[in-house]
Amino acid sequence: DAKTTQPPSMDCAEGRAANLPCNHSTISGNEYVYWYRQIHSQGPQYIIHGLKNNETNEMASLIITEDRKSSTLILPHATLRDTAVYYCIVRVARGSQGNLIFGKGTKLSVKP
């Protein structure tokens, strides 16, 4: 599975959009980009995933560059409850869950 690079931390003002970048320059053609977040003392929470096209759900939007070497997770109106560690993971759609490598993630702090 490809490796990802994320900034260790980011700040965002409450009510503003939070844009979390992720580099995955060695991504393979059959690997998806997944985003999870982990709020303190809770298990990781699935947010969104995509292959090539941009994706949107009730939680966030995922923008993947045309060359697929990077992506951005967008939380359109960040709230204090969005303060968490956000993990970007790339992996094939099928394959043992043992290959789900979380890395260090980005600690997002939403401030009032």
Next chain:
Amino acid sequence: KAGVTQTPRYLIKTRGQQVTLSCSPISGHRSVSWYQQTPGQGLQFLFEYFSETQRNKGNFPGRFSGRQFSNSRSEMNVSTLELGDSALYLCASSLETGIPPLHFGNGTRLTVT
């Protein structure tokens, strides 16, 4: 639909004891995975079960074991506990093995003294 349920939420044990943790997956999910999370190592994969069979195992000693029952519920056991086993143990389920996304429980916080 109820999420992944892990019990107990907190556990304190002493060195040398053994412990059993329980996980109930989301209804209809047949694959269960276990992860260990520590501040230093982050999230590390322990093992994965599907249809009562272990499908994959991470790089942990044999003191760590698990099993899955016919109703997809899973347990993991750690024998001869060491101080370094103190961690948050997370269980995750998915519809079938190898098909994300994973849905995680809130974990069992194990403290070994």
